[in-house]
Amino acid sequence: MALLEIRNARREFVTPEGTRLAALDGIDLDIGANEFVTLLGPSGCGKTTLLRAIAGFETLDSGTLALDGNDISTQPPHRRPVNTVFQSYALFSHMTVARNVGYALEVRSVERQVREHAVAEVLEKVGLSGMGTRRPNQLSGGQRQRVALARAIIGKPRLLLLDEPLSALDRNLRQQMQLELKTLQNTLGIAFVFVTHDQEEALTMSDRIVVMRAGKIEQIGSPRQIYRHPKSRFVAEFIGETNLFTVTIDRIDGSHALAHTADGLELILPAGNCKPGGNVQVVLRPADFSISDQGIAATVTKAVYLGSDLHLFVQPTVGGPEISITARDSAQAPQPGSKVHLAYDPAAPHVLETA
Ligand SMILES: Nc1ncnc2c1ncn2[C@@H]1O[C@H](COP(=O)(O)OP(=O)(O)OP(=O)(O)O)[C@@H](O)[C@H]1O
Ligand SMILES: [Mg+2]
Incomplete structure (x- = not known):
């Protein structure tokens, strides 16, 4: 069984101009337990809406979301074993790195010693050992991104959602972080759903790529399938030079x-x-x-x-x-x-x- 099963997910918005827009127009997707899945598609195709629906920040108009076979559609975000890393890292600037990372445990009144141990462990996983006492403004962009990652994985989610987490980084750092993220995903053994509109990034990192177009899935496949056997002109032109x-x-x-x-x-x-x-x-x-x-x-x-x-x-x-x-x-x-x-x-x- 897949970790997450999305069936016929629909979400319509009424735009300020008064027209109806299907941001999710019948999405069917399975995510495996240890899979790196990338959502790829042009601006406005529904990638963020799909992530928000998985995380519980957005309610579906219809369709189902099942985790381990149990319907989670009505569960509030904090009850879902899912966490999100956003493009804007949204770190608390007045708190140290360690406190930022351990904040979710602090809120849950986890004992201090246990918390400190968990923080040290995840900081090491993301390559930030020894940086716990710094504040976010004393870090580079890549280091801040790692803090955001550490914060997202400390609660041991089953599924990590990443919405264009690398787009603020320069090219070299982005390529380095791509490899690190992929390694981290392997080590953690959890599923990643990663959003990008950078096709190279999608080809490098993913087990499977989901190409979206106007609220629908155009094609799902391995990077090689998507690159070598695009189904349509849209996919062929979106992935690589053609x-x-x-x-x-x-x-x-x-x-x-x-x-x-x-x-x-x-x-x-x-x-x-x-x-x-x-x-x-x-x-x-x-x-x-x-x-x-x-x-x-x-x-x-x-x-x-x-x-x-x-x-x-x-x-x-x-x-x-x-x-x-x-x-x-x-x-x-x-x-x-x-x-x-x-x-x-x-x-x-x-x-x-x-x-
Ligand atoms: N709250 C909302 N109210 C009205 N329309 C919305 C709302 N949220 C999203 N939309 C519309 O739904 C569509 C899908 O938006 P979404 O944010 O999912 O796109 P995206 O694929 O993440 O795009 P990008 O690559 O630019 O981030 C867009 O046309 C957007 O304008
Ligand atoms: Mg988006």
């Missing part, structure tokens, strides 16, 4: 289909459920292409230096939209104006199920 081609199938040749775009660009695809005469949409990622002496004839229009890699934009000679590819940087790497040929493994193109 070259999208609309093609007509000319014929099937064994396990491959031969197809062309309206501009006359010819592509080979896995035959899958392609039918001659049918139109399908095809995804090829920048890294699927390599520069070769045969293949799609094209001219490099732009080269963006990324360190060890180059991001190249190339214009196929037959016309149509530019193709974006990645190539290793070297002294021989093509420059804007270079004539090249693009090759790809015929197994690489991914045919979308839906438009």
Whole structure:
């Protein structure tokens, strides 16, 4: 059984302008006991509303929330074995780190010695041993984020909800914290539901990614499934850079289909459920292409230096939209104006199920 089962969750808001808006429009989702699940989607798609509903800060209009098979929909937030880490850490500035972290235990009149022991234990888990006597304004942004984490896990929740906890940090620190959070989740052995609109973050950290769109779930899958086998154009374009081609199938040749775009660009695809005469949409990622002496004839229009890699934009000679590819940087790497040929493994193109 899943730790948390969400069934047909609905929540409608009436906007100040008087229109009704389904922030959650029939969400079905299971969260496993030791799973790292990321909610990913554009602004306004319902991520925070879903977290708030799980935590109990938001009441569902209909649908159910079950933890270990027991309905928790009517339980107040403090009765649910769930805690939340917010983007704004919301630490008490007049209290020390230790007191911030131990506050929930203090409120519950947990004995001082037990409390101090628990605080020391979680501070160590988040890498803040010895910082207990500082105040929040004597810490860096990353350290404050760790205090917020320590505070959220001290009560040993079964499920930790994190609403864009890393978005205030700079890139390097964010990447470091991504790995640390993932390790912490493993060590604690509890489920994390993490919200982000950073797709790279979602790919790095998650066991499963839930892509949301306008109050609904568009696709659920492992990072690899979501990246390699996006169901729709929306998912393909939301996760990673995408070259999208609309093609007509000319014929099937064994396990491959031969197809062309309206501009006359010819592509080979896995035959899958392609039918001659049918139109399908095809995804090829920048890294699927390599520069070769045969293949799609094209001219490099732009080269963006990324360190060890180059991001190249190339214009196929037959016309149509530019193709974006990645190539290793070297002294021989093509420059804007270079004539090249693009090759790809015929197994690489991914045919979308839906438009
Ligand atoms: N209390 C409210 N009253 C009216 N509308 C609301 C309320 N709370 C949220 N909404 C609307 O519900 C929709 C979903 O909001 P939500 O905060 O869940 O989005 P989100 O996916 O977290 O977005 P972001 O990435 O910007 O944080 C939005 O259109 C929002 O304007
Ligand atoms: Mg939000």
